[in-house]
Amino acid sequence: MRKKIIAGNWKMYKNPTDSVGFLNEFLPMVEGHERDEIIIFPTATSLAYVIDAVRGSNVHAGAQTMHWLNEGPYTGQTSPTMLTSIGATHVLLGHSERRLYANESYEHVNLKLKAAVQHDLIPMLCFGEMLADRQAGYTADTLMAQMGGALANLSPEKAQSLVIAYEPIWAIGTGSTASPEVAEAAHSIIRRELANRMGEEIAESTRILYGGSVKPDNIGALLSMPNIDGALIGGASLDPTSFARLVKYQF
């Protein structure tokens, strides 16, 4: 039985004051909620404040990206050891907005993934096709190519903590949520490819989240599908009441 994960990606929203203010409202709303794992990915400048605010609670905090090296002349970057030194437990890798606006390739994602595992950061690896890929019938090919790049030379032992987020680019921030059936089909492709690469055991235990315009009124149907193990939520995670409703989804 895979424990579901409800994760909020705050992207470039909320300064430290906003972030702590959110948690002051949100934490009491989800206190004692152990059915699912709850993770928040705040901005880099808010991360240390969020980690302090969630300490001792049922909420985890992680970074939205990182470099793969521990230090060096890389202006603007944050290293795995810098994240672990402040108590981050998770890191989002390969989000389509990083690939689109920061030229991040799946080769980079592969290096980051290996660094995350080495430093005991739980990686949440994002995959997803563009609308043109889907319309041309290339969804499966695209997902498998992305997985090939990101997971290259990663042993099954190193893949044990891996979490995957399927985020079709056409559904992110658009209001065009994938239907539960469309998302389930993509999740099945990802799980099958994971089995090919890492073996059945890893494929069965890996949580595969759906992301792309998840809202309180559609999360239940999405999460009722057998291969959808949670949600990675952008816009609807920014309001404490909305995010608490998402955490407390019902089928």
Ligand SMILES: O=C[C@H](O)COP(=O)(O)O
């Ligand atoms: O990481 C989150 C996704 O990009 C989804 O964002 P969204 O819920 O605003 O569509």
